[in-house]
Amino acid sequence: MYGLMQDHPLLISSLIRHAAANHGGREVVSRLVDGSIHRTNYATIELRARRLAHALTSRGIRLGDRIATLAWNTHRHVECFYGVSGMGAVLHTVNPRLFHEQIEYIIRHAEDRILFFDADLLPIVESIAPQIGCVEHFVVLCERAQVPKSELLQLAAYEDWIAAAGEDYAWPQFDERTASSLCYTSGTTGNPKGVLYSHRSTLIHALAASQRDGFALSSLDSVMPIAPLFHANGWSLPYACPMVGAKMVLPGNRMDAASLYELISGERVSFSVGVPTIWTMLLAYTGEKGLQLDALERCLVAGTALPPAVQKALKDLHGVTAIHAWGMTETSPIGTLSTPTPEVLALPEDQREAELLKQGRVPYGAEIQVRDAEGRVAPKDGQTFGPLWIRGPWIASGYFKGEGGKVLDADGWFPTGDVATWDELGFMKITDRTKDVIKSGGEWISSIDVENAAMSHPKVALAAAVAAFHPKWDERPVLVIVPKDGQELSRDELLEFLAPKMAKWWLPDDVVFVREMPMTATGKILKAKLREQYWHRLE
């Protein structure tokens, strides 16, 4: 027997309709790629997104067609989130920082029919244009007068498309399980794989992520997503902000401290999301200039572990609570959040701080499991580490076009590729990536813990701990180090420094000094390459 409740599919268009009807005048402030500041509001964004949907429909775009964006955080990108998904097409957000071959690959793989891009990214688009024959229209996110010259391509102006499309378009209704957006993972091995979100997963995720123990979003907030909108749904903010009627502040492509600070201060930003390096940079800037982070109350930090000193400086110097989070493209992206529970607040101060530096606990909707080497659920002891699995309505079940094959286990759990511990308070801590962990004599060594210890040496610029083959122990750690410019550092000096910081059997068997590390386009060390290179180092 069914309930007798109204049947409204959870559609992305309902978010911007809600914002326009109830928070129509709330500002959305953007820094455009020319550096100028642009102001609009939700009522206007809804209208323009509707015109965009109309423009797409009239060009033959249908439910399920893929439309790419190669764009920074601006109001026009937000309009694409609603115009494209709202009409039933799939918004494919492409990361402009990928290698050109990767961008080409994923646009071809997605079979994108239209590419919207910011004017400063024309060189990328021109360089791959001959290879992406699937794209029928190249549309620059600007006014006609700002469209750059191109010998190669016929470029349309986004504003011309919007102006030409009529307002007589009603958001269509369709199944909430319909695909809404597509984001490729930038793996360190193999080709990128596409995660295909649905309207349903996006909305349940936005509702769960914005709860008080999550982003705690309110209509009184001014929210700046520093994390790019093209990363994993922009940490849900393009959806969650209109949902609660929060002001949005979009920093465009200016990621320098002065530009970001100007917006944080001028637009009274109360909540922001970014990787730890952004916060380190802003702390250095405000420290140097003697400035305060003004209205900022809390920030969400993810991507890599938050250094304790950064968390402390944000709190002590600026009154900003840093919330640690963990997630990935495949998890929409929120997996866990380090907001306190009564049990955490009851801990002595140093334990409490350590607990809140972990990646945190699941909101309602997500379930996690840490498993041990035998595949059993690991004890919640904060010590035992093993592969992390996750499950829930906003977690991927597979990849676009079946890439990577069957992904989930028999009980529907997704393997995150991370190695973690969890404790009796429910807090999870990432200790490594599955493929990077070093298996020594049947026991596991966290490469990340070894690297973090090495990175705390004042002469170390970069550190990578990788497994090398060992005849007795199977694998033993080798440490690869890039010293800071002009610094001399010896193997023995470093090992002596590390000895008191870890179990004796975790100490690297060798240290290699190099000038530079092999890196991915998104700034991660290519540890797979190092491992290949040093695999026979200890023989």
Next chain:
Amino acid sequence: MYGLMQDHPLLISSLIRHAAANHGGREVVSRLVDGSIHRTNYATIELRARRLAHALTSRGIRLGDRIATLAWNTHRHVECFYGVSGMGAVLHTVNPRLFHEQIEYIIRHAEDRILFFDADLLPIVESIAPQIGCVEHFVVLCERAQVPKSELLQLAAYEDWIAAAGEDYAWPQFDERTASSLCYTSGTTGNPKGVLYSHRSTLIHALAASQRDGFALSSLDSVMPIAPLFHANGWSLPYACPMVGAKMVLPGNRMDAASLYELISGERVSFSVGVPTIWTMLLAYTGEKGLQLDALERCLVAGTALPPAVQKALKDLHGVTAIHAWGMTETSPIGTLSTPTPEVLALPEDQREAELLKQGRVPYGAEIQVRDAEGRVAPKDGQTFGPLWIRGPWIASGYFKGEGGKVLDADGWFPTGDVATWDELGFMKITDRTKDVIKSGGEWISSIDVENAAMSHPKVALAAAVAAFHPKWDERPVLVIVPKDGQELSRDELLEFLAPKMAKWWLPDDVVFVREMPMTATGKILKAKLREQYWHRLE
């Protein structure tokens, strides 16, 4: 094309599973009907709810069967919320304060197969037992030793059922549109009608209601539902608290100020929900005893309009923010909430306070419309009043067994039966019930506004403004007054008092003084009866 995200139905059992796994030790404190305090936690509640589900299954209860509760706010009632709905049966919460004939009617109408009830309610159960042959088991929510004697009925102890059922029961998975619970409206006319909630509507509602601009629920909260769990899903708290891991404090059947205060103070209650009279009573009690409402931060007030003096006293004397809300059984129940937006905070103080005394704005998910006399959408001017309509995934589409026929209009809107205004800030204010509004010469007079003005006279105990037939104006207001004990009040004295408080044409044409009002079982004035009685008063 569908998204490639995991398929997890939104089921009520997932809430208690989440709470047990992530907030297993969080307390649930109850005052039992014998006055004693009982402590348990979410891990135990989940286990016992699973045993209850097992007990029901082994007695042949199947998906869609109705199971009634006649019970106060205790942990056992919460267990029924999960055990019954979690196994796929329908939890029918019956209001013990209804007239016995109404209770009998709705249990027969629902065809309840089992009745769980609190021991003190045995007299009601015995009085209707001969008429409710559908009920196969009468189960008292207590230990075996506490089961009261009954000549008439064979009574089982809830604790015996729980103890006998094994733990080897896994929560079943089924369609999220499956009916989960049933609550009858206590209309002032006609038979009660059943609202049939679904798992999906209940979960989307809980996610939306607990947002920061709603209940703002956190795992750090200690939440006391003073509003009964049998009213409209207990204002979602039996679902929303486990969802975020908030502590629950359940006051049982002791609604006196001393008992409630003891729990608010002793259990550090930070959030509570109740009707205005509860808060008036608690303010009087704390004032008299020189007490503070301690940890209480915010309270949700609904049912009827919150007197400004109560809102002010809560804030000024106790630092408690009163959030005004509007809803009804058919709306799960949240329709609107009076949490501030930036535009409201920017108003001068007196306007801001007036704005926050309105019933408020919709959270994401709900849509409202005020329509004018011609059925067009009324202007958002805060003046024009007309019927209020509502739409959304947690709003009823009809009533159980088709009672009341087709309810929604062609565009899927539900007629609330309320008359309201809305303003440009999105805030809605209830001005009357559709059936009580007085239509004078084509214009509408709010009976509630006239009554509130009369109630502000120091000698008035109760006031009701009803329409009487008028040969020229069709209808004109007649005011029915119960003076306070021992007070003398004349017609002219009252009309003079009212004159400066309303438009001249709103002034009642006559005043009738009576000893008592006809009332419903839930304490509402039966205005339909008064209208019938005084319809020819002005001829």
